[in-house]
Amino acid sequence: MANKAGRSHKLSRRSFLKLAGGTGALGLTLGLAGCGKAATADRAAGAEGWLPSQYNIPGGWPVQVRGRVAIAADNPSITRDNEKCILCGQCIEVCKNIQSVFDYYELPFKEEIICIHCGQCTHWCPSGAITEVDETEKVLAALRDPDKFTVVQMAPSTRVGLGEEFGFPTGANVERLQYAALYELGFDAVFDTNFSADLTIMEEGSELVRRVLGVNEHGGHANNTLPQFTSCCPGWVKFVEYYYPDLIEHLSSSKSPQQMTAPLYKTYYADMNNIPPEKIFSVSIMPCTAKKFEAARPEMNAASQLKDNSAITPDTDVVLTVRELARLIKSQGIHFNALAETDCDKIMGEYTGAGAIFGASGGVMEAAVRSAYFLITGEQPPESLWTLTPVRGLEGVKEAAVDIPGVGEVRVCVISGLANARTVMDRVRAGDRSYAFIEVMACPGGCEYGGGQPRSSSPPSDAVRTTRTEMLYQIDRECQWRNSHDNPEIIALYENYLGEPGSERAELLLHTSYISRADKFTVKRA
Secondary structure, three states: OEOOOOOEOOOOHHHHHHHHHHOHHHHHHHHHOOOOOOOOHHHHOOOOOOOOHHHHOOOOOOOOOOEOOOOOOOOOOEEEOOOOOOOEOHHHHHHHHHOOOOOOEOOOOOOOOOOOOOOHHHHHOOOOOEEEOOOHHHHHHHHHOOOOEEEEEEOHHHHHOHHHHHOOOOOOOOHHHHHHHHHHHOOOEEEEHHHHHHHHHHHHHHHHHHHHHOOOOOOOOOOOOOOEEOOOOHHHHHHHHHHOHHHHHHEOOEOOHHHHHHHHHHHHHHHHOOOOHHHEEEEEEEOOOHHHHHHHOOOOOHHHHHHOOOOOOOOOOEEEEHHHHHHHHHHOOOOHHHOOOOOOOOOOOOOOHHHHHHHOOOHHHHHHHHHHHHHHHOOOOOHHHHOOHHHOOOOOEEEEEEEEOOOEEEEEEEEEOHHHHHHHHHHHHOOOOOOOEEEEEOOOOOHHHOOOOOOOOOOOOHHHHHHHHHHHHHHHHHOOOOOHHHOHHHHHHHHHHHOOOOOHHHHHHHEOOOOOOHHHOOEOOO
């Protein structure tokens, strides 16, 4: 409506809440919001289904106004539109009860606002106030720059989420349409992160074998600490840096798939195609808001170090979420559904079923076990390891034991949702060394409902997550190769450039280290 001066009148959040509190019907609706059972971390990642507390629990916050998490102005992953925020407290609900990040350290924070960048608050926020930091304009600028050679990679679970933005059924695999859309946008080369998932398995799996066997014949990291933690999820890695810095040595030194191939685009691929590395602009399409933070980590500049560039540049220049990619496609007038399906570039585009399942909770573990069996025994894994049922599904904590000849029983654990991780990490901190390998994904259910995936339901439902996950396993079943070590392009990469897993060049490009972030904070006392 217009005011007397003829200007549009905008209803502020404060005015809305004041109006709501004093209006019979609306005030009654807000006052009754939240009756039922509380959402808990184990149910949030489990098969019972879950709803935010706004709808099914009174909670401990004042009725109607429950507050919100703080988001730093320079947060590289998420941002909030204050005009949309209704102070419902759902961001607190997920950050505290599901991720166990909020309310752990004493206030005030003096140097930084704690955030692991997982983006689950973007799914729980009912008003759409919290979103990813939009970087589509940066990508458009690079695509229009004739001096830039633009390359892009797309993560495993993006292909089972993107289609929902264009009317496809939940979990539809739009892989080859996604390739086509990226070419249509103007990228010079399109790659698949499934390839780098296979590469991650070769490095992380070899590291696991060295730790299990207690040997390090290739030099490099001499870390034999068990259990080994996965390091693919940047939200989980930062969680360890904040809350379990004493366990950092348990983290695999292997970078995530995104950060493994990004420096290879500016070294291996650049050399093979005679492209000056400084001209390459590297973009990632990810289901994850934390990948934006990961790309900006100061240590993620291995290509510059190897090429001895005077100007240190990031290996990954920009990360777009699936939601950002959908907006980008639509903004450029591309009719996604009418595109002709195509394949991605090769050299660094072929993948195996093991790489495809990285997007599901348990997928990294299952892929690693397949190749660890091969690396230890020299024999192909039995078909039983192609369907490692105990590590599949939406349960927050899953366990399995695998018999490997020459080693015996290897116990593994799979976790999704960081409140669940805290429970297991406390056991490890207390001395539990019964596991050899622990996979952790920050987002309940894994990357298939990461913080950057389409909001097919709000909050995310078990049905949506299960459907997306099953499609990833279907891709695995239909792949020509099921094991990462059988990928012919991975074999060629080692033969032509890296030498072998854990080599000096592999260590420089594909491995990293992490830091403690806990010294700036004080743990709350009970």
